Amino acid sequence: MATTPIRSGSTPEVTTVNTPQKKRGKLKIFLGYAPGAGTTCAMLRSGLVAQNDGTDVVAGYINPRGRPDTAALIKGLEMLPHTGNANDGHGFQEFELDHALLRKPDLILIDDLAHTNAAGNRHKKRYQDVEELLRAGIHVYTTMDVQQLESLADIVSSITGMSVHDRIPDSVFDSADLVEFVDIEPDTLIGRLKMGKIYSNQETERAHARLFAKEKLNALREIALQRTAAQLNRIGSQIRAQAGRNEYAVKDHILVCLSPAASNKKVIRTAARMAEVFRGQFTALFVETPETKPVTEKNKTGLRENLRLAEQLGAQIATVYGDDVPGQIAEYAKTSHVSKIVLGRSPHQKRGFSKSTVVDKLIDLVPNIETYIIPYSETSFYKRSSIYLKSPVLSLADMAKTVSILAACTLVGAWFNQLGFREANIITVYILGVLLNATVTKGRIYSAICSIMSVIVFNFFFTEPYYSLKATDPGYPVTFLVMLVASFVMSTLTMRVREQALQSAQKAYRTEVLLETSRKLQQAKDSSAIMDETANQMVKLLDRTIIFYSIQQDDLSEPLIYPKKGSAVLQIYTGENEHAVAEWVYRNNKRAGATTDTFSDAHCLYHAVRGGDTVFAIAAIVMDQEEPLEVFEKSLMIAMLGECALAMEKERLNEQQQEIFMQIRQEQLRANLLRQISHDLRTPLTSISGNAGILIGNSEMLSEEQKKGLFTDIYDDAMWLILLVENLLSISRIENGTINLNLQAELMEEVIAEALLHVNRNSEKHMIQTVLEDEWIMARMDTRLIVQVLINLVDNAIKYTQTGSHITISAKRDKHMVLVEVSDDGPGIAEETKAKLFDMFYTANNIRGDGHRGLGLGLSLCKSIVNAHGGTMGVRDHFPRGTVFLFTLQAEEVSVYE
Known part of the structure; x- marks a missing residue:
């Protein structure tokens, strides 16, 4: 279940500012x-x-x-x-x-x-x-x-x-x-x-x-x-x-194995010196086993100290999870191409009858890898016998279960005895009880107690002389010994199977969390969603409260708090002191806070979510009154933050790619515009300059009718250029987002009349009429822009239809909108052309009636203006012939004042 972040103040969208990197001192x-x-x-x-x-x-x-x-x-x-x-x-x-x-x-x-x-x-x-x-x-x-x-x-x-x-x-x-x-x-x-x-x-x-x-x-x-x-x-x-002369292209890979022993520091230092001498890669490996959990606090502290020492000496920390320690080390060494392994061995370890120590087994598993043994005085952390040396912690509940199982087995045995069953059947009942006890109790101590007590109870109740611990039959001691050994073996196997099942479940759970994190981050839509998914997964994995600080304009945003279930969010976790630690982590791109050597008094552990030198966010894990992170949890957390950084970097690259795409598109538009202008403006400019030259040089030789014709041509070409410039300016304002709409309620009758005053002077050669469903139809609009839309539509109808065509401008209410149509009975528009008709610079290879080729800006501008008003624009055929351009505007109610 996802954790909902508690937002302290308003949090803007996550952005990353790339500040100039400071030159590092020497x-x-x-x-x-x-x-x-x-x-x-x-x-x-x-x-x-x-x-x-x-x-x-x-x-x-x-x-x-x-x-x-x-x-x-x-x-x-x-x-x-x-x-x-x-x-x-x-x-x-x-x-x-x-x-x-x-x-x-x-x-x-x-x-x-x-x-x-x-x-x-x-x-x-x-x-x-x-x-x-x-x-x-x-x-x-x-x-x-x-x-x-x-x-x-x-x-x-x-x-x-x-x-x-x-x-x-x-x-x-x-x-x-x-x-x-x-x-x-x-x-x-x-x-x-x-x-x-x-x-x-x-x-x-x-x-x-x-x-x-x-x-x-x-x-x-x-x-x-x-x-x-x-x-x-x-x-x-x-x-x-x-300078390109690297002499150490092939490097050794040194692997050191971590343990909580104090003498493990000597092993780590030796491995670090070897890595220095061989100029090799240095890795410190910790094998987490089912026995890692119940170790003493002293061992936990020792493990954390050795882990920190390995990190300080330049080791890359790796963690694997398994029951077979030598097998896990050998598998990691093979897959990671390790060339040298450094291990510690106590001189006091007993060999027994076979090579049973971790060191000996590892040498057998990886005979081709150089293994260096560093002697020290302490016994190995991984020696299994040490598990039994810990002082057992008895539980009343588990003791009650053990006594109950023994009592039940005794009752069943008494019943079998009355039925005349042999003693072997009763022994089987007690062995079954030991197996059941190992399954329902926690700790081998209860299995050992159950095994020993089963032999004693069996001897007391079911062997002659009855109700006595004496055994008269010479075969009874052997029976008791076999029964005791069988009970111990079966209980041990049962405990091991249960531990392996628990281990497999934990490993599967952690692997599932990582896979789920990767999947959710891939599906996240933006940086905020990436942070939310990462924080929720960290809460799920660590069961701790997580706090995220995004980076906004080279500064930390307000904290996003993701509390663990059932925990209270204290103000001290986001107070001024904690914010100062997060700020330091962002500025220095280093971890700090609790369990570190920097700001160690802080309540949280702070990590930078970074890609290279760029910090995308700061993640804080609340450590107040909590146990320090385990080695495996820490490695998984770092892996999660790495996934988060990759996702944020990918998101940033996508944004940059989108910006580059928009810049390319704008450059293409500018190039198309210049190309079209250079081609299509040549004709009217040449006509204006030519006609003006004739008037200047031959005005006395021209008749009044000829002069009027030249003046008319100059006027028409100039008006075409003015309309073109108006369209270009409007297009640029809309593309740059600088257009400001002055929306007011206006009568459609007055707007249409205003537009008809500025249409092409050739309108007198066409039949133009206005049809209104109601003379009080009002719409919410910027009058100047809508007038320009109507002028463009009517001019198109004039220029692309035959002389004497009928052009109708109509308006009517359609629910909460006003539908405006400009129709004509001209030649119409082909179906394949309609889909591209409103694209910028699309002209369908048509030549206007006045001989000028259009730039394809008018209809694109009209649609942009209508869309900015919250309306829609389209085109359809006019029955029986011609074309209808239509658009919608928000309707306004008419207020009548007396």
Whole structure:
């Protein structure tokens, strides 16, 4: 069922304005391999050089750290004001992003690229502030240490024995336009530490002292040199690619498998480094299984963190749904042409009697794909045995069902016992009860309880000695064991079938939603309908309130709210703060809001509906007091928004194509008009100029009758030209939509009489009469235009009929309309001509009685004028011969005043 949007104010039709794209600023990173290497001073010196060259340079944020040389360099630069104190309690202030955007210098210097901003700032990380500055066209110089690269976190930790908390995604470093490595000898750096020139705080110095061992500094220095060389090589490759000399036409495809384990971060970073080395495509795959739903909140949080880490390292996120994890990974790897798979494996996993782990099964399924195993200490998320290690949550309803089924089986067994049935029949009843229990209860714990209790109850009631748990027959233990195993196996199979059925139903439902979305978007008529269909499908998929902002004249329109069933729409979801987040998403073409690092305090998650660099709309998903989106839901939502963007882009292209078509049509009309005018105006203009020349040169030799004839010809040709110009002006006003109708109630008798005063002077050679059903017939019209219509129709009748023909103008009431007819008894019009008679420039190859060829504008103009009055116009044959042109106008009632 579709969700009706709640419109906050009037919402105009969705349009997209293509604003000129701002030129992106350039990023230069000063890279060091350890604190105190001199990156801040090197950045400041470069900034001062640029300032001396005439560049507008400001210092956005510089952390002096109590170093005199740094403080001396800062004095030569304009400092932007800072806000607040950092959350670490050391008195550091925060970079003010909005002030920098308002100041908008050519170049801004910002220290500590990997810094984590204080709570309440727009972005969580400083590198996100830098990205917004770059999008605003501001060049940025910044500093960082090589330990702060996300993909190197594990390697650096193993070298230094310390964990760096402030890190940046490798994609930020890789996007730098220039990297300058600030080098210093390790011995010199250690000497600076001993002299107290690196840390002003002794406690901080002691905490970091173990980093300043020569062998550790040499290792970090080597890594920094390698990353700098790789970045310079990448920049050179991009330049060569832009010049048409791409050296890496064939690329590897690296696939990493996601899990909630904390050690999965190491696997992701390893895969990211491989993708960097091999210059390959990087994909992170998550296999959602039926066991994904009941995992703990800790695992959900870990999965979201690993997913975000993969995105930060440049991975394309993919999700598949299935019960067989190795099979799903292998199928995706084959269809996506993966060349290398990176997996994690715990060294503590038990093999058993066969290769039963995910890693081993995957290697067997894809023997031709290179598989890299990264060892770590935690067990696999996909290990099925872990499902049983979770603390079971008991339900009174399911326990009641279990007890009821056991009681029913016992009663049936007692009945069978009285009838003399064998014990095997009673055992079958209990196995059937276990199967039924597995079907009606949720969780394997109830099947296990039912299986064990079935053996105990059977032993208690149906084996000798009765009503005792002792078993005298030596075969009973075997019977009990077989019964217990059979119950466990059957309950397990039943639970698995039910899980697979649920999994298939969920997968079918989600696939149906996507197919339905695609179908509905194809049938949508305009951008507003596309937004409505997309929002309704998102509500159906996510079961959350959806808000859409369309783009109108380079600004956000009023929000369209699509509430989920049974939920209240709060004002805070569309308040000023939330609107500011949506505005930021539109301006920056980036997602923001809840569950992101930008405006994380917002109540909604905002995504741009975009096609390339063009944003068509902003979609907001209400996340307030809701669980974060699951991986599969998120991927489907992004796919839906992509479909929406494609549909909107198609709609925009259709509109542009229609505009181009109209422009072509107008150009064709102009070309036809010029061609017709150049041909058909030659005759009357030549006649006028020739007759005027005769009058000027030979006026004394001409008789009065000859002069009168020449004057008459000049007059006729001039009147023909005047009528033509009037028609052209009226046509242009109607085509451009600039004609204004002055509608008033007028007597048809007076309008017809006015028109007859201006018809062709040859009207005296024809019998023209007016026939009115009632002399008080009134119609609503613009008198000037309707008079022109009547003049054109009567002139046509005069010019295309023989001398002495009868022309009749009649008017009568026809319900709420006035029917006006102009009939003649001329030669008539052929049937094949009538269909095109009102087309512009159509003349049917007729030559007028006065020798002038028409432009085909008169009847087209008449129909346009009548249609503008809300009437209709047509033509029919006149009995017994001739033609009738007819049109209708809105009738008006006659008011009689005494």
